[in-house]
Amino acid sequence: MSADQTFTAAMVQMRTGLLPEPSLEQGTKLIREAVAQGADYVLTPEVSNMMQLNRKALFEHLASEEDDLSLKAYRALAAELKIHLHIGSLALRASPERAVNRSFLIGPDGNVIACYDKIHMFDIDLPDGESYRESANYQPGETAVISDLPWGRIGLTICYDVRFPALYRALAESGASFLTVPSAFTRKTGEAHWHVLLRARAIETGCFVFAAAQGGMHENKRETFGHSLIVAPWGEVLAEGGVEPGVFLATIDPAKVETARKTVPSLQHGRRFSVVDPKAGPEHLHLVRGSA
Ligand SMILES: O=C(O)CNC(=O)[C@H](CS)NC(=O)CCC(=O)C(=O)O
Numbered sequence: 592m593s594a595d596q597t598f599t600a601a602m603v604q605m606r607t608g609l610l611p612e613p614s615l616e617q618g619t620k621l622i623r624e625a626v627a628q629g630a631d632y633v634l635t636p637e638v639s640n641m642m643q644l645n646r647k648a649l650f651e652h653l654a655s656e657e658d659d660l661s662l663k664a665y666r667a668l669a670a671e672l673k674i675h676l677h678i679g680s681l682a683l684r685a686s687p688e689r690a691v692n693r694s695f696l697i698g699p700d701g702n703v704i705a706c707y708d709k710i711h712m713f714d715i716d717l718p719d720g721e722s723y724r725e726s727a728n729y730q731p732g733e734t735a736v737i738s739d740l741p742w743g744r745i746g747l748t749i750c751y752d753v754r755f756p757a758l759y760r761a762l763a764e765s766g767a768s769f770l771t772v773p774s775a776f777t778r779k780t781g782e783a784h785w786h787v788l789l790r791a792r793a794i795e796t797g798c799f800v801f802a803a804a805q806g807g808m809h810e811n812k813r814e815t816f817g818h819s820l821i822v823a824p825w826g827e828v829l830a831e832g833g834v835e836p837g838v839f840l841a842t843i844d845p846a847k848v849e850t851a852r853k854t855v856p857s858l859q860h861g862r863r864f865s866v867v868d869p870k871a872g873p874e875h876l877h878l879v880r881g882s883a
Pocket residue numbers: 637638641642643713723724725750751754775776777780781
């Protein structure tokens with residue numbers, strides 16, 4: 592395998608329940624289905640192991656990375672199937688008081704190649720009363736992560752991260768050809784923003800975007816948007832799910848990254864610029880790292 596070879600990427604769409612065991616069963620079945628359809632790389636959604644109602648219930652079922660049964664089982668599965676298995680995220684115990692939302696890229700030998708802790712916490716209040724305080728339970732990561740696959744470099748992110756384009760530009764500038772956004776988007780924000788955000792990240796970086804999603808009404812009464820997506824560097828949607836769990840695949844040609852970037856070289860046109868308010872004077876000048 593080399594960077595000029597095509598491969599098959601699969602998005603596993605899930606409807607994760609309250610407990611790790613049935614979620615593992617659901618994930619395993621879908622991953623096997625993806626491999627039966629020819630997948631070389633499989634991505635599962637954010638919190639593939641469980642979606643809990645409240646802090647008490649969450650912490651009752653959280654395991655540390657060392658003890659987590661899902662991670663153990665998925666490592667064995669990757670080795671058995673000889674694939675790159677990317678578990679979009681697992682809710683894990685980081686300390687007695689804090690959880691962590693951690694993504695795991697597992698190699699065909701069953702070893703963890705890279706992991707990433709979600710940086711941006713989803714702390715928002717929607718107009719209909721739906722409210723999230725991810726930071727109340729989870730400790731955020733502080734490091735962006737890239738890793739090398741046989742077909743090119745991959746950047747790891749999770750869900751709400753997708754709203755912070757500087758992260759994706761940094762990953763692309765660090766050599767990523769593939770950006771991953773395993774998610775559990777709300778139905779409401781997903782309807783309004785999901786496709787636009789993911790296609791924009793692909794277009795502005797010239798990367799493939801892989802986004803495996805949670806979908807439907809969960810046991811914890813949360814409704815997620817679904818619509819797992821694979822987006823090409825030019826912005827086309829190559830595969831898309833609906834609301835139901837399932838497997839969505841596409842053939843990935845890494846050469847498309849270079850083609851898109853040659854056509855629109857915006858990634859090379861990043862400039863440092865300053866933002867000034869001419870009326871406010873020089874002390875109000877902010878230097879911003881950004882793209883012109
Ligand atoms: O808490 C869990 O059980 C699983 N984690 C999530 O669902 C996370 C944090 S609450 N969801 C998001 O980040 C949604 C982002 C989103 O919907 C948006 O950016 O619009």
